[in-house]
Amino acid sequence: MTSTTSIPLATLAGLLADSTRARFCLALLDGRAWTAGELARHAGVAASTASDHLSQLVEGGLLAEERQGRHRYLRLAGPHVAQLIEDLTAHAEAAAQPPTLRAASVAKAMAVARTCYDHLAGRLGVTITDALTARGLLRQDAGFALSDEGLAWFEAELRVPLPPPSGRRPLARPCLDWTERRHHLAGTAGAVLCTTALERGWVSRIGSGRALRVTEAGREAMAGLGLGDPTRVR
Structure with missing residues (x-):
């Protein structure tokens, strides 16, 4: 290959x-x-x-x-290809308009919450990223990096310890969100958050595509874990 x-x-x-x-x-x-x-x-x-x-x-x-x-x-x-496709989409979608009512509905759902390969994107992904940053769990002042408090948060509060760092993939990296025009969290930490949200029923897939729906259980969990204002993700 x-x-x-x-x-x-x-x-x-x-x-x-x-x-x-x-x-x-x-x-x-x-x-x-x-x-x-x-x-x-x-x-x-x-x-x-x-x-x-x-x-x-x-x-x-x-x-x-x-x-x-x-x-x-x-x-x-791999994640490097997903990042390439998502980055290109961010440029390509800038001037695009949904041509049909169905496409507009899909686009609206995708803007609220979706998967971006193996992490969360859309308003949901950016809301969580902002909350982690505001709490000092994620640092964006010199690139994306989890703080010591952030590493501890995954194990103590989310109850999902992160795997040891690997040279193949960073724990945290920024991914430009093509609907929000801001960065959301990718990397191993982003993948763990996405998997956890799906397995615990915080989000559910809409049909067979990438769009997600935030459940009531998800809104309560987000609020309880300090992952941003759940009312934004609608």
């Missing part, structure tokens, strides 16, 4: 220039693995067409694949 950092810029741009391949990458920003058939139906293309496009994305290092029996599962090749 080829790393996105080792292929020519024009080649990388070409991979994402096709609308079908772009739709595949955007769908996979939900952090889950999709079958080739699911992606084909999502993009409205034939299975053979999807297969050709997916092979190009795998060969280009943007997607990773796994085969189980007759099924071919695809996911983004």
Whole structure:
């Protein structure tokens, strides 16, 4: 598999220039693995067409694949690819307007709360990031970094200790939110928060896409943990 950092810029741009391949990458920003058939139906293309496009994305290092029996599962090749897609989306969506009522509804839900690969984004993600920063748990004055109090908060209050630091992924990093035009929390800490919110029922998925709905249990939990004003996330 080829790393996105080792292929020519024009080649990388070409991979994402096709609308079908772009739709595949955007769908996979939900952090889950999709079958080739699911992606084909999502993009409205034939299975053979999807297969050709997916092979190009795998060969280009943007997607990773796994085969189980007759099924071919695809996911983004890693957080670095998710960040690339999200950053490009932030630029591309700046002047875009939803063309239909359904698209407008989806866009509104996505703006409130959504997954960005494996972390929380939209108004929800920014609200939580602001709250962590205001409490001194997250520092943004010299890049994104959890303070000692922040590290302790995950274990003592959230009751989910963070894994040891790894050279492959930082504990905390900023990710530009394309709807809020501000940064939300990504990295290992962001992924832990997102997984916890889904497993504890603080958020639920809306349909099969990336949009999330904050539940009443989630609003109570956010308020109790000091994760921002839950009334903002509506």
